Amino acid sequence: MTSPTLFTQEFWNDPHPVYAALRQEAPVHPVTLPNGMEIWLVTRYTDCKAALADPRLSKRQGAGDNARTLASPVRSPLTHHLLAADPPDHTRLRKLVSKVFTARRVEELRPRIGELSAALIEPLRGKDGADLIEEYAVHLPIQVICELLGVPIEDQADFRHWTSVMVSASAGGPGVPEAAAAFVGYLLGLIERKRATPSGDLLSALIATRDEGDRLSEDELTSMAFLLLLAGHETTVNLIGNGMYTLMTLPDAHRRLREDPSLIPAAVEEFLRLESPVETATSRTAMEPVTYGGVTIPAGAMVAVSLLSADRDAERFPSPGEFDLNRPDNQHLAFGFGVHYCLGAPLARLEAQIAFTDLLAAFPNIRLAVPPADVMWRPGTLIRGTVALPVLLQ
Numbered sequence: 001m002t003s004p005t006l007f008t009q010e011f012w013n014d015p016h017p018v019y020a021a022l023r024q025e026a027p028v029h030p031v032t033l034p035n036g037m038e039i040w041l042v043t044r045y046t047d048c049k050a051a052l053a054d055p056r057l058s059k060r061q062g063a064g065d066n067a068r069t070l071a072s073p074v075r076s077p078l079t080h081h082l083l084a085a086d087p088p089d090h091t092r093l094r095k096l097v098s099k100v101f102t103a104r105r106v107e108e109l110r111p112r113i114g115e116l117s118a119a120l121i122e123p124l125r126g127k128d129g130a131d132l133i134e135e136y137a138v139h140l141p142i143q144v145i146c147e148l149l150g151v152p153i154e155d156q157a158d159f160r161h162w163t164s165v166m167v168s169a170s171a172g173g174p175g176v177p178e179a180a181a182a183f184v185g186y187l188l189g190l191i192e193r194k195r196a197t198p199s200g201d202l203l204s205a206l207i208a209t210r211d212e213g214d215r216l217s218e219d220e221l222t223s224m225a226f227l228l229l230l231a232g233h234e235t236t237v238n239l240i241g242n243g244m245y246t247l248m249t250l251p252d253a254h255r256r257l258r259e260d261p262s263l264i265p266a267a268v269e270e271f272l273r274l275e276s277p278v279e280t281a282t283s284r285t286a287m288e289p290v291t292y293g294g295v296t297i298p299a300g301a302m303v304a305v306s307l308l309s310a311d312r313d314a315e316r317f318p319s320p321g322e323f324d325l326n327r328p329d330n331q332h333l334a335f336g337f338g339v340h341y342c343l344g345a346p347l348a349r350l351e352a353q354i355a356f357t358d359l360l361a362a363f364p365n366i367r368l369a370v371p372p373a374d375v376m377w378r379p380g381t382l383i384r385g386t387v388a389l390p391v392l393l394q
């Protein structure tokens, strides 16, 4: 490990100074993750962008960061997805779902997302305080992705538990094989039920694609459902949470957005850049030696790209720690880059824009109920988000 300050609770609470030191020290660092995995961490914007688009870095071998801990009956149905595939398999899989997530198709969901957001805000109106994560931010993305996929919302307690165990695996958390096995059993049951009674949702459409030809295998079907359900809700919750946290520490920006909601889309891009909900992109494997910034990563090594670090690189973003609504050319890497660029980016942006608009309109005085430094952040290298976000609403 390069620095003793990595991967402690202090680091999770404020990783930015550590990343700044790492960027300064060297472009790439070999580190040991809390789960024991050895990985080369890329920290500077230019190198991160190059690595994300580098065809010499394969996704196939990594097959998801949890894969190595799973037995094969569980591994196979969870790891044949977009983030564990290289072209041409990746291209084929992505084509099957890309139409549903275009900006135009997603825009059609605006009224429904607005209804869901309004229904979540209603019970908060009379309250003095709330945990914004548990009482709002978690629910909007989860309800949207459940409706899109055709997953019963009543089952959310189960799959939220399984996914949260699985995404905190990088912090060395326990229970991954059990959670993965339960998730696979759930998905197989759901697919069986939908096969018997299809409806107009995405999962039914994917099942039909699977059954009509050879464009999708059974493992690819369950893996796709798994990835969409996981990526659809573990990320956007933290864009809403991290964004509200940032805003509540910046009274001037808070006021400007309240007075002029047309600034919200630009604010969402700054929230994405400043506190990227995906801290580190999913791991890749070097298929041959690769050199970034003069440092050579050997063939066979695992590579992690720190999106959070890249987006605070002063070489790319002047005054990188500052929230700037007029930042020109805000090409942050929060949604990744290259062929694996986030499929759900238009949906995440729309959900976040609706969430910030509605929350600021309903609660103009919303503020943190604790000092900012007392807010605890989740451990783990994949997801950056607060454990809870206690706020005063009135």
Ligand code: HEM
Binding pocket: 052, 082, 083, 094, 101, 145, 227, 228, 231, 232, 233, 235, 236, 239, 276, 277, 278, 281, 282, 283, 307, 333, 334, 335, 336, 337, 339, 340, 341, 342, 343, 344, 345, 347, 348
């Ligand atoms: C603020 C919210 C979100 C953020 C920050 C985010 C971030 C990312 C990032 C960084 C990647 C690339 C990972 C890599 O290259 O290793 C990615 C890929 C992906 N995201 Fe998102 N995501 C968000 C929301 C969503 C939503 C709502 C969906 C739901 C449909 C989604 C579905 C996906 C999928 C399927 C991929 C894999 C794409 C591929 O490999 O071709 N994401 N996301």
